[in-house]
Amino acid sequence: MLALVPATIFVYLLGLIGVVADGEPVRIAFAWIPSLGLDLSFFIDGLALTFALTISGVGTFILIYAGSYLKGHPHLGRFLAYLLAFMGAMLGLVLADNMLALFGFWELTSITSFLLISFDHRRQAARRAAIQALVITNLGGLALLLGAIATQRLLGHWDLSAIRAAGGTLGESSVYLLVLWLFLAAAFSKSAQFPLHFWLPNAMEAPTPVSAFLHSATMVQAGVYLLARMTPILGETPAWTGILCTVGGVTLLWGAFAALRQTDIKLMLAQTTIASLGLLVFLIGIGSETALIAMVVYFIAHAAYKAALFMIAGIIDHETGTRDLTALGGLRDKLPLTFIATILAAISMIGLPPTLGYFSKEEMYLALFGGQWQGILGLAVLILGNALLAAAALIIAIRPFMGRLGVTPKTPHEAPLAMVVGPLALGVGAVLFGFFTPWFDEMVLSPTSSAIAGMAIAAHLHTGIDPLNPILWLSLLTWALGGLAYWKWDQLRTGLRRAAAAPGLSFDHGFDVFMFGLIRMAGALTRLWHHGRLELYMLVIFVLLALALILPVLGLSGLPAWPELPALHFHEAVVVVLALAGLVSVLFARTRLFAILALGAQGLAVALIFMLFGAPDLSFTQLMVEILSVVILALVMTRLNLDVRDSRSLEEAIRDGAVALLCGVGFVMVLLVVLGQPFNGRLSEFFTRYSTEIAHGRNIVNVILVDFRGLDTLGEMSVIMVAGIAILALLRSQVRKPLDPTPVRRRSPRKSAAKSVAGDVAPKAKAAPKARAGAQTPRRRTRKAGPETGGAGA
Amino acid sequence: MDVAIALLVGAFMTLGIFLMLSRSVIRMLLGLALLGNGINLLIFVSGRLSREAPPIVPPGAYVPEGAIANPLPQALILTAIVIGFAMFAYLLILGMRAYQSLDADHTDTMRLAEPEDGPRPPLSY
Amino acid sequence: MNTLIFRTIAPLIVAVMVVFSIFITLRGHNEPGGGFIGGLIAAAALAILSIATSVQQARRSLHIHPLVFAGFGVFMAGVSGMVSMAAHAPFLTGLWLELELGEAHVALSTPLFFDLGVYLAVFGALGAVILGLETDGEID
């Protein structure tokens, strides 16, 4: 039923084909974020339409297939929802005109891909594959973001259509290479180009419909799409051609060889997908008309046969319980419809006429034929790659179906129709297209390749088979090589396996090394900075404090001058000495009580200083606060057996002392600077002037407190109130302590502690069985070391 | 005299910070109290000092006769003293509770939230 | 501190201190003093009472939980600031009402209530802390 959604979209888009082929791209825009100048704009030209049709077309069959493939799975609904979400994102990606919207859809495809790969989340391999895919594609996505912003900065538009319309190109820009690499990083990561290719085979952990849809036909093609899309803006430079051809060629060969190494059908298909992606990138890199035409044809052909083959792999897996090519065989009679579909898809993959695969091969050889040494090298790469792919196709088409019936975990039966219809239709389609080449040329190929190249291209596929055409001989060579590779597959496979194992290190393993290295480094750094030692946290702060105080003064004004101010009187000096003596006594106090006493003496001295300099209210308050502090300290100390002596080693004490001294000196210096400046007393003058007249109070300080700046006081009294609440809560929390599951190590000798034990044990005993029975009774004083208390006490 | 008090501020800060860097919670609290007093004095000096003329308007007058001490810093410090006292009381009792629960007032023993030999992050997916 | 002298004298001192604290608060607008200092003195009085007799006794003599004082004080201060809403003035605008009660001349003002609020808040919160310290916070 859900398949109706993509089907409808497909039909709708099909209706646009004529319009687009007439050279009238459709643009739809909604005002999205006017403040950033962003429209949510969609642009449908040939390129977008081809991709969108592929996505919705393949998507239709995939959804039909998936419903049957995962029948009875508890999370089928979840799966289909993710799949639909992915399809929406993918369609958005290819249709989006705005680069930021494109980036958004790009990331959405990564995320939905993550969810789909990890669908079978019970296996670590699936989780690993999902994370790997997301981590790699997300890094590429971020590069895309940077590239998009840079492009907008350089060319002035967010909309690609507007850039193309203005003929914007970055080829001559001084930062061209940087921007190019940003886009390439995005495309290569998404399209699994060497050396970022390794996530794609792992992504085969996903259920087969996902592999068929995301990791062959659509999502991985997003990188190809991006490159095609950016060709008019970034392309046709030596760097472009060089990088794309090199990377694409290497990927093609790497994937093709790796494919023949596999025995798992899905993995083999995944590797051929990598190879095909390399091929597409290679063709875009060449960028000539024929190459682009070849690329478009190959893209369509590949999407059709690869999706079909993946679905077939799924059917085989589903029906036999294994995907191992060496164990399979003789399924021809058991799965006749599947066999037909396989043959059709394989023909296209091998590139036999009259399939699309054939045409694409012809075109690509044509594109390179007769070039310089680069062309010949490229041609060789293409032929070798295509030959290996053909071998893989032969293997997949023949091995499971011919020969003796293999011993498989499940007895094979033909799959339900819903599963077979997709591969069949796609296989037939791949073949049928070959018979409608004129229509195909006009309606699909020309608009698409024109859109890529940014200029009009009239595509024309060479349908005739002309023995004099050297290209045909190249095709024959390809098939011959492919046949040879198929014939010698077993030897080849062993050899390749040995070669792959030789370095002892694979890219895939490298990812683990990177991730675990990152995690280890993260752990080490975190332990380094967040070690849990309060005194060092503080030390950092005070070092910064010293720098903050000293550097600006030294840097901007030099050592401050000693301002000319009146000296102290004797009694004032005595008070200062008292303060100092109090300070030093606090430092050297050997017992708690002495420390408190010294603190009191120092506080008294401060109060006297306030008094001597005309601040009776302050003095008053300071005295009261000091006395109450001493009282509270004494009350607390009676309950504790604390040692106030310094436990620092001498070196630590010197270090701390130096930092503290620097801070102190810094404060003095900045105070001297401030004191050297004229004072702006206008606030106080105002308060003095109006205190009595308007606020009716003669005590100016009090008037400031309750009237001029009453809000401060309101906040302050609420601080006091909250402190009261908080302290009571804190104190009350300790009554529960004897009920801790862990034994109490220390208990104050007071009687009330014993009382509270006696009073609290009973309710706990009553409450415990209830709690075990699951009743959520709010218990008053019992504390449970549950999750909400942060698992404390454990 | 401003300079003398400024120097006193420096002494308060130095000793307060030195005490705050010690590992005993109770000493850190004493340091915090000293630091608070130092900052109060700093505000006091910043508002410039004058001797023995409280900012009080004599009865019957509208404005005080002659120069008076700057009233605004006094109001600010008064607020700061009371707030500082509330904080001091809270932290003191927090320290007491921590002592009772963790069995020492030394920061070395306070490693529950960030265990000394914390778990290494798992190398898995 | 169960010495006879202290136990006998303490209530007297406490009474004097409480009266003195209110006095200091009320005249704070014109002379040194005010809600803070008053509240601190009152809290000190409570501390003396609890040391001289017992926490339970001190708590009983208050009748109300000290935090209720604090809450009420803050609430009162807030209300005294809100009154100016009626006068179309901003928050915490001082409004004065001069009452002539026969011979006496009484000036009622929002700053006065504000200051009383401060007194109650300081007294309540510190009283709660001082009493709570002796009883693990269970001072209901």
Add this chain to the structure above:
Amino acid sequence: MNEAMITTPTSWADWILILPVVLPLMGAALMLALRAIRGTQAPVAFLVTLAVLVFDIALFLRVLETGPIAMTMGRWLPPFGISFTADLLGAGLAAISALVTLVILVVLGAEPRRHAGRDSLYPLVLMLLCGVSGAFLTGDLFNLYVWFEVMLIASFGLMAITGTPLVLDGTIKYGFINFLATSLFLAALGLAYGLLGTLNMADMAILAGDANPAAMGVIAALLLLAFGIKAAAFPVNAWLPASYHTPPAVISALMGALLTKVGVYALLRTLITMFPDARALLDPVIVTAAIATLLLSPLGAIAETNLRRAIGFLVMGGIGACLAGLALPSVDGLAGTSFYLGHAMVTMTALYLLAGFVEKVTGETDSRAMGGVYGAQSWLSILFFVVMLAAAGVPPFLGFWPKLMLVEAGFDLSGFFDGAPGYEAVPLLLVGAIILNAWLTLIAGTRLWAHIFLRPGREGALSEQPNDRLVRLGRREALIGLGSTGLLVGGIVIAGLLPDFAIGAARIAATDLLDPARYLAAVGLGGGQ
């Protein structure tokens, strides 16, 4: 009277400026005063917060319409009275604070078991909201200090409310370092007063230009240090991961949402609006701190196994992004920071709340011992996933837009893509750090997701076995608690899809931050000076 007081009457509508502070204050006071009536606390707290939210939104809309507005307490002429001044940034952040507090109150109300310290919980939450609102709306530096202290003491109370040894340890670190930070703020304030002779922020902004540069440098550096600690900027951020995971999850949510953001707000207000000259001197420091915070925080999240501690590191990563904006003082950069602040408040609340549910479901706090939540709790899993992506800044979720603005600001300020030959390297470094941060955050998020949700069982040999310790959430909790969190997340998603309004507002806020003329005019200063 005219030379001392404002004589124009204050209409009742103007009170929306002060009510977000006064209402929770009086609500909390009333709760204490009427503590005999216990059952009323939760509904009262809810109603008060709802009222605050309504007033905040009204204030925000009004500021959007008319520009910054001010109310000077006691009718005294500014700068003599305390001016509450709301610009779009302050009003917006205040509104978001009220919103997240409301959600948290709902989640709290839906919990089956009452927390310890029940009598104090609701007053403390309200006082925290009061302090936060005050800090966002005040226009007076000393008053800001007072609200910081209100906030601080309320957060102390909340954090230690259960009084377990773990919590006490966390609170000691939190308490000492944060109180030290406010003390340093006070010292800077005293020096600023001694130098400028005024406390009103607008007035200070006017006078700061002519003041002694050395002293201003010290003041700005002290403010940076003090608010940097508050905001949890590297390297003075250690208190955050040491403490945020210790209290119950709802309280973590409240703190993670509000406290550090106020620090960033104060940095913006003081260093951008008030002392731009002094900030320029500190640029290298800010840049270093921003880059280090951006890079080290997600690494912490990768390394950490305790779920909520890991989230604490994510909170800090967000702070790094905000600091990056501070180091990119253009309209785009500051708008990015402003937007990010709002985003981080909502997202981190949601993340902590969801972490709380996860802890309830699994009965564990350590992600190594968790597992299998995906199978058991689909909604919780999806919500967590979405919020994680929002935190990582993956489009189209909310976190993406501010990061985009920051990156754009970095590009613009570097001049690298202008085509002109010379360029600044530092903004590009910041851009790189932001991008790497997004990637590392995603790695951290997916790791957490894989371990807690995807993996069927706990770490070790049993990891492929289903976790048999999972508990179902209570009906009421699942419906109301998770439901309200879900609404919050839904809001994040919708705001991420339609960010135009937020971006526009952030732009206006940033413009006012950079050019305080409208701010000064609202206070009644700056004309003719």
Add this chain to the structure above:
Amino acid sequence: MSGGEILAYSTTFALVVLGIALLLVLVRLILGPTLADRILALDTLTTVALGFIGAIALRTGYFLYLDIAVSLALVGFLATVAFARYLLKKAEAEAVSTGTGAGVGQ
């Protein structure tokens, strides 16, 4: 010599003497040797400070300082009381833990 001058001289003299007293008390506070000595020193310090405040009130003519002196006199002993209580509690605790009545002091 006028009355004012006499007052000025005598208050200066008083301040000097009180200052010396303050320093002497300080010596006792620091040297101890027993805790009781130190507690008494702090108590005396409060008393001397009282005198100090009084002298300043006389010297400046601001009698409002006397109010502070009054309240200091009222409240100042509280610290001493608290210390005394502390010593008692400590002695009690030691008596409980060691079984012997430990003396006051260290």
